[in-house]
Amino acid sequence: MGQTADRVMRDAPFVAATQPYRTELRAHCYRMLGAIDEAEDLVQETYLRAWRAWDSFQGRSSVRVWMHRIATNACLSALEGHPRRALPTGLGPPGDDPSQPVPEDHNVLWIHPLPDPADIATAKASLRLAMIASLQYLPPRQRAVLILRDVLGWQTSEVADALGMSTPATRSALQRARAKLAQVAPDEHDLIEPTEPEAQALLDGYIAAFEQADIHALEHLLRADATLEGTQSRTWFAGKAACLQYIRRYLDRPGDWRMIPTRANGQPAAAAYWHGRPYAIVVLTVAREGITAMTLFLDTTLFPRFGLPATAPPRKAPGSPLPEP
Numbered sequence: 001m002g003q004t005a006d007r008v009m010r011d012a013p014f015v016a017a018t019q020p021y022r023t024e025l026r027a028h029c030y031r032m033l034g035a036i037d038e039a040e041d042l043v044q045e046t047y048l049r050a051w052r053a054w055d056s057f058q059g060r061s062s063v064r065v066w067m068h069r070i071a072t073n074a075c076l077s078a079l080e081g082h083p084r085r086a087l088p089t090g091l092g093p094p095g096d097d098p099s100q101p102v103p104e105d106h107n108v109l110w111i112h113p114l115p116d117p118a119d120i121a122t123a124k125a126s127l128r129l130a131m132i133a134s135l136q137y138l139p140p141r142q143r144a145v146l147i148l149r150d151v152l153g154w155q156t157s158e159v160a161d162a163l164g165m166s167t168p169a170t171r172s173a174l175q176r177a178r179a180k181l182a183q184v185a186p187d188e189h190d191l192i193e194p195t196e197p198e199a200q201a202l203l204d205g206y207i208a209a210f211e212q213a214d215i216h217a218l219e220h221l222l223r224a225d226a227t228l229e230g231t232q233s234r235t236w237f238a239g240k241a242a243c244l245q246y247i248r249r250y251l252d253r254p255g256d257w258r259m260i261p262t263r264a265n266g267q268p269a270a271a272a273y274w275h276g277r278p279y280a281i282v283v284l285t286v287a288r289e290g291i292t293a294m295t296l297f298l299d300t301t302l303f304p305r306f307g308l309p310a311t312a313p314p315r316k317a318p319g320s321p322l323p324e325p
Contacts, residue, residue: 034085098246116263124266230296273312
């Protein structure tokens with residue numbers, strides 16, 4: 001009884017001090033790893049390490065900085081010998097024949113989508129799919145330096161101290177990371193947020209086009225340079241014509257598809273059901289001129305993580321607002 005009481009008294013201050021940072025720690029680990037299940041495992045590992053070290057925490061930094069320091073080093077340990085996660089667009093040029101079946105590839109470690117963290121304090125732009133994919137090009141330590149410095153806004157000296165690096169080495173790593181990111185990251189200056197009316201209209205239109213099997217309606221929604229990719233194959237398609245040619249094969253009859261609006265990575269998204277059964281999480285990249293990218297995550301185990309039902313629910317009226325994450 002005495003030991004239990006002592007533990008409760010010790011745990012209560014720890015929980016009160018650290019619990020407010022769980023959501024942003026999950027986002028931080030997700031940026032590092034590109035996978036939600038691994039990120040959640042690393043958050044658990046972070047809290048375990050922090051709990052064990054709580055009695056020795058001396059307050060030389062804030063609890064938030066201390067927790068991120070522990071999380072970053074846990075991620076670096078997990079990434080040792082870890083292959084790069086990717087999206088199909090990062091693995092080669094686009095496919096040239098949308099009329100042919102795409103070969104599946106189960107040897108690639110795919111990036112996962114992140115259910116939209118509505119209460120996160122740091123910029124959601126750093127969670128967009130294209131940014132997550134770009135970060136995976138960086139060696140883990142450079143990735144950590146860039147995220148701590150440019151996303152979380154730490155001082156270079158704080159980053160160096162957290163990673164056990166000298167300040168000059170940290171500056172050098174940051175310079176290299178920024179240079180690489182400039183090469184691989186797409187220009188996203190014209191993208192719009194999922195809460196904007198234009199984004200809502202594009203998502204509503206996308207859902208209606210699939211549910212009504214209306215390829216012409218979909219054609220009006222896509223920008224000329226739109227891309228289509230799915231995490232089952234290295235093959236992806238670029239340009240409106242190629243995307244539509246591929247999609248047309250899957251639009252047979254109205255009612256075959258049912259879609260539920262959601263959000264992922266700070267972007268509008270939809271959960272796609274084929275004849276009532278889960279099929280994919282579709283994340284859209286949208287600009288005012290139309291949909292610029294469609295990324296399909298063909299992993300039905302993701303549906304529970306998004307709080308989605310195991311079968312398609314009854315239809316709702318068009319224009320219903322996006323659910324809160």
